[in-house]
Amino acid sequence: MSKLVTLVLALALLGASTAATAATMSCFVDTPANDPFTPNRCFGVVPGRQFTTAVFRVDNLLPNAEVLWSDSRCDSSSATCAVTITAFVRKTMRATVLNPDNTWYKVSATALFENGQ
Secondary structure, eight states: OHHHHHHHHHHHHHHHHHHHHHSOEEEEEOOSSOOOOEESEEEEEOTTOSEEEEEEEETTOOTTOEEEESSTTSOTTOSEEEEEEETTOOEEEEEEEEOTTSOEEEEEEEEEEEOOO
8 A cells, every 4th residue: 555655646746747847938039149048038138239039939848739829920839939029128928838638838938138238
């Protein structure tokens, strides 16, 4: 009986851990550097530019999942979305992820860039 309880608890923790890692969005602000994705928020400095691109990505997306982005320029069949953002104006992207097993979750990330002026 003790082994059964331990197994059930281990599986429950594994499931909770998997769900926690799946429910994130990362982003990067496109600069002249090699920009890595960072979870939940991203920041960049692009001197002299009024506009640049922010790229958002739903992390750990299951195959055949659908992403309902908060921005209509984004494709629901893609895990990434690139949008133009304005200097000193925060852009928060939100998405609802619909998994093929009929589960869903919401994620978001915020991008900001400054132009040095």
